[in-house]
Amino acid sequence: MSSTVFYDRFERHSHGEGLKGQSTHYCAGCGHGLAHKYLAExxxxxxxxxxxxxxSPVGCSVFLYYYFDVGNTQAAHGRAPAVAIGHKVANPESIVVSYQGDGDLASIGLAEIVATAQLGLPITVIFVNNAIYGMTGGQMAPTTLMQQKTSSSPYGRDMYMGQxxxxxxxxxxxxxxVYVERVALFDAKQRNRARKAIKKGLQLQVEKRGFSFVEVLAECPTHLKMTPEQAESWVREKMLPVFPLGVKKDETRDAWYAPPTPNYEPQALLGAIGGSTEALPRYCSSYPAHxxxxxIxxxxxxxxxxxxxxxxxxxARAGINEGFDATHIPSYGPESRGxxxxxxxxxxxxxxxxxxxxxxxxxxxxxxxxxTKFASTVREGGTILYDSSVIDAPPPMPDGVTAYGVPMTRIAADLGKPLVKNIVALGALQAATGLFPVDTFLTAIRQALKDKCAMIPLNEEAFEWGRQSIAPRTN
Amino acid sequence: MPQVTERPKPFLFPEFCKGCGRCISVCQKHSIHFADHINARTGVVPIEIDLDTCNACGLCMDACPEPYGLIGRPVDATDWELEDPSHLFGHRPTTAPVPVDIPDQRVALPACEPLVVKGNYAAAIGALLAGCRHFFGYPITPSTEGAELMASLMPKLQGVFLQAVSEVATVNHMYGAASAGQRSMTFTSSPGFSLMLEGISYMIGAELPGVFVNIMRGGPGLGNIAPEQTDIKLACRGLGHGNTHALVFAPSTPQEMLDMTMRAFDLSFRYRNPVVILGDGYLGQMTGRVMLPRDMVKPGIPAWAVWGDAMHRRNLTSSIMLAETDLEQHNEHLNRKYEAMKVEAMADTFVCDDAEIIVVACNTPARMAKGAVQELRHMGVKAGLFRPQTLWPFPVDAFLPLLAHARRIVMVEASPGQLEDELRLALSRADVRTYPPISSVQHFGGILPQQHEIVTRIMDLPAGSHAQAVSGSEVLA
Known part of the structure; x- marks a missing residue:
């Protein structure tokens, strides 16, 4: 009896009508059918x-899902390994097989197969190499042999078409x-090896050890314009010298793939995104309409x-803490730093x-x-604060604008931490404009530093020095 | 004495033989040969087996490429040749059970203080709240913060963050995760979105959900990394090849980035279709106040998922319909879905009730436009803002009542009229042949229309031309 992994009837093959209910769409003598059988077994x-x-890929094996009574997904041309990754990470317990031909895997899908192999998740790739494009009608494949004539290399593949x-x-x-082997189908011995390699490739996935890749040299009698028997000989005589059979990699690797189950607990999510149920105190009696x-x-x-x-x-945080709306938009120069x-x-x-x-x-x-760039854009009645430790000759200020030179860098350096000059600036801003009460600023600073509490006293000091640079304490 | 198990001799329905002859060369006993006739049902010459010389080695069965080709003949089956194959192989194509939905759950969240986050972060947080635990992406400015936040948060929630080899791989990872019934998303920007379009077409064809946040930047080509709105045509009219559409949201605040991302996941699964969120580079970088919702989603597994267990074994994800009639039916089904999606059209209006000048804008330019409308109102000009929150479907039903008193439509956009095209097409489809002249304030290359420009443009409109509505065709001429 045939494997129960094949559907009893191929309903997806022309609705299973007539002979198609139990026959594949493959040409007589095609290697795909054998690879299918060994995979099913x-x-x-x-x-x-x-x-x-x-x-299922794009190519002759595009209809693999007609036959296999398993979960099936059909992918875009060359993308089967990327789709396989999506399935594997969605359900790590699933056993994911990407089955691809030579055009799909070795041409349009090169980036996907190489990246997927290198990622190394336990996925099994069956790569059927018959040295030609079947589905589109016998064009040159990336695996087409030198001098081989195809419909897109009618005079034979040469160096101008690559090797x-x-x-x-x-x-x-x-x-x-973890495991890479090349096998063939042209005689009973090779078929036996192919069967074992495919099983081993799956076994390594079941055991969560890693990515496995089985290349199957297969016959395409139709596009080689040969009888099936001639095609078997052609694979043996022509393909083998270029594509030697055997195990290319067989690494011992312990089972490692055991990703955790996604967490949907509200507390975990709030913790991750910094959501807080604790209301912060407000200090503003009203919006700073002055x-x-x-x-503003x-x-x-x-x-x-x-x-x-x-x-x-x-x-922005201080404004929002006080119940106002606030936005902040950054704008950077093209350099990533400086x-x-x-x-x-x-x-x-x-x-x-x-x-x-x-x-x-x-x-x-x-x-x-x-x-220099922005002073003239400030509105009448507005305020300019600039770092007088680095700007010793400020440009003329526009009329109706109050300008304060604050030695931000020097104050910060005196505190032993030049980085806090921005906090010095905020202190000066508070004193010069009364935008928010002092506590509003300090609350926002403490909130931002809640994971670096040791930095809070220094920042508070910087803020106070900034304030004093505008309005020295009188008491 | 070791027990000898008798091996079955081969059996073949001539109808299932394609006549490849691979069994002939492998037979050591030369028991297999081609028949001397063509099979009337298949049109090919099948093989015949001489069972008298056969030693039941089984090599021919291993060599037969057909699943229902050469098989072992059970000893008790004497009259197989007369059996209907469907009796032999069964009527039921599969023994897999019929899958059922494992429904999503909504889990209450405690009341939280507002977050102060960038638009990109807000969308990422919205996705997490919507139950997304599978993120795939490729870094591209100015959308990268969204992916970076996911890279930092997903491990804390035992979710998956995978940096793909390209945007092409990204959309196909999403295809796979969605095929397994999971909520997945990506952040990208215009050039990356271009690369994803093939996959989006496949997702639409295969009816797979997924959320694409495209933080639009300047183009064409590499363009630059500053904000633009020039992917409206891609999202609304060009989602890859074939008969494709998807809901397209256009947020204009960080809060909407969160809210619309959450909604996008719900609708994406409701309609089994991708959903696109178009932001602009400015919005992605903008930090603002974001309130969290009252509940979050713990997703289930839909009945259609190819999850990889017994219950979902019979499922197939595919966009292939080989028979013309099948593909036509599938497209008619998609069209019915697209029609049903029209109830999701959303728009926001600002002082439009008596507006004679309707400013139409979305994303960040809508905020500049809102400021301009407010300024114009202070100047006594009856302006109002119409802000489509979905670009496909275009919320034309909300727009039509405004035409009663409108004398001008002013488009404000960071594109050469892609939003205007959507408006004009929506009006045409709504059989509106007469509408006021359309003016526009446009910028490209990363410059957004500014509030003062919008005010100036509207104040400069020729006063006389306001009074009369003219036909759409005249506007075009």
């Missing part, structure tokens, strides 16, 4: 029919796979490392409309180019 022998998910791809050797050269009636815009500008973005984030770094912030009583700050109420400039 292996699934049967290992008792994994229920767990198996077979990924055949040796996939088993290529895959075996990677670290990910700066703007509904919507600020710009913090410097170079990467000045801390403009961190300070901007603290401002380039310009600008931050636009809005704090609105109800809702921030436009989040950009082309005309801010407040500008904090950490360096001279930023001050």
């Amino acid at each position: 292996a699934i049967d022998a290992l008792g994994i029919q229920d767990q198996t998910v077979a990924v 055949p791809m040796k996939m088993a050797e290529l895959i075996a050269g990677l670290d990910g796979p 700066i703007a009636a509904h919507d 815009s600020l710009k913090l500008a410097g170079s990467g490392g000045d801390g403009a973005q961190t300070a901007a984030m603290l401002l 380039g310009t770094s600008y931050a636009d912030i809005h704090i609105a009583a109800e809702e921030v409309l436009s989040p950009a700050s082309p005309h801010p109420h407040v500008l904090i400039a950490f360096n001279a180019p930023s001050l």
Whole structure:
């Protein structure tokens, strides 16, 4: 009796009508049928029919799902290994087989097979190499032999078309796979080896040891324009010298694949995303309408490392803690480090409309180019704070704007931590504008540093020094 | 004495023989040869077996490529030749059970303080709340923070973060995870989205869910990494080859990034179709206030999943319909789904009740437009904002009532009219032949329309042309 891993009737093959209910779509003598049989036998022998998910490729074996009574997925051309990964990580207990031909695996799907093999998850790939494109009608495959004539190499493959791809050797050269073998189907002995290799490839997956790859040299009598018997001889005589049979890699690796089960506990999720059920105290008696009636815009500008973005984030957080709406948008220069770094912030009583700050109420400039670039954009009645330790010759300030030179870098350096100059700036901002009460700022700073508590006193000190640089304590 | 098990001799239905002859060359006893006639049902010459000389070695059965080709002949089957194959091999194609849904659960969340997070982070958090524990992605600015947050959070929730070899691989990982019935997503940006389109077409064809957050950037080609809105045509009209559509959301705040991502997962599974969230680079980077929802999702496994167990064994994920009539029926089914999705159209309006100038914008430009509308209202201009929150389907039903008093439509977008195209097409499909002239404020290359530009453009509109509505065709001319 044939394997019960094949459907009793191939309903998906032209609705199972007529002979198609029990016949494959493959041509007479095609190697795919044998590879199918050995795969079905292996699934049967290992008792994994229920767990198996077979990924059908594009190519002649596109209809693999007609035949195998297992979970089936049909993939886009060349993408079967990527689809296989999706299945494997979705259900690590599933046994995932990616079955591909030479065009699918060795041409359009090269990136996917190499990446999947190197990733090394326990997945089994059956690679059927018949040195030609079958489904599209006998064109040159990446595994087509030199001098072999195909419909797209009508004068024979030559050096201008490149040489055949040796996939088993290529895959075996990677670290990910645990087992790679090339087998053939042209005589009883080879068929027996093929059967064992396919079973071993699956076994290693069942044992959670790793990725396995079995290349099967197969006959395509139709496109070789040969009888099935001639095709068997052709594989033996022509293909074997180019694609030597045998085990290419067989590594002993302990079972390792045991990913955890996803967690859907609300507390775990809230912990991960920093969700807090604890309401923070509010210190503002009302919206700081003395700066703007509904919507205050600020710009913090410097170079990467000045801390403009961190300070901007603290401002947005402080505003939101007080029950207002706030936004922060960063803008960087093209350099990934050390380039310009600008931050636009809005704090609105109800809702921030436009989040950009082309005309801010407040500008904090950490360096001279930023001050020169943005000073003139500050609104009348607005405030400019700049780092006087690095800007010794400030440009003329626009009319109706109050400017404060604050030695941010020097204060921070005196505190032993130049990085806190942005916190010095926030202290100065508080004193110069009264945007929020002191405690609003300090709460936001402590909240941001809740995982680095040791840093809190220094930051509080920096903030206080910033304040004093504007309004020295009188008592 | 070791017990000798008798091996069966081979048996073959001539109808299932393709006449390849691979069994002939392997037979050591030369018991197999081609018949001297053509089989009338198959049109090929089958093999014949001389059972008298056969020694039941079984090599011919190993060599036969057909599942129902040469098989071992049970000793008690004397009249097989006369049996109907369906009796022999069974009527039922499979013994697999009929799968049933394992339903999703909604789990209550305690009331939380607002988060202060970037738009990209908000979408990632929305996905986690929606029960997504499988993230696949390829780094691309300006969407990368979303993937990075997933890389840091997924291990804490025992979920999967996998950095794919490309966007092509990404969408196919999603195809596989979705085929297994799981909630998966990715973050990408325009060039990456282009690469995913093939896979999205396959997902639509195979009716697989998945959420794609595309933080649009400047193009064409490599363009730059600054915000643009030029993938509206891809998302609304060009999701790969074939008859494809997907719900397309256009958030304009970090809060909407979270809310719409959560909704996207629900709808993606409800309709078994991908859902696209189009953001712009500005929105992805924007930090804002984000309130958490009241509950989160613990996903089940849908009945259709190819999960890899007994219950789901009979399932198939495929977009292949070889017979023309089958594929036509499948497309008619998809069309009915697309039609059903139209109830998901969503729009937000701002002071539109008496508006004579309707500003239409989505994503971040809608925020600039909202500021402009407010400024115009202070100046006594009756402007209002229409903000489509879904771009496909376009929320035309919410738009039509506004035409009663509208004298101008002003499109504000970071694209050369891709949003306008959606509006015009929606109006045309709604059989609206007469509507006010359409003006626009457009920017490209990473520059977003600014509030003052919108105000200036509207103030500069020729006053006389407001009064009369003209036909759409005249607008085009």
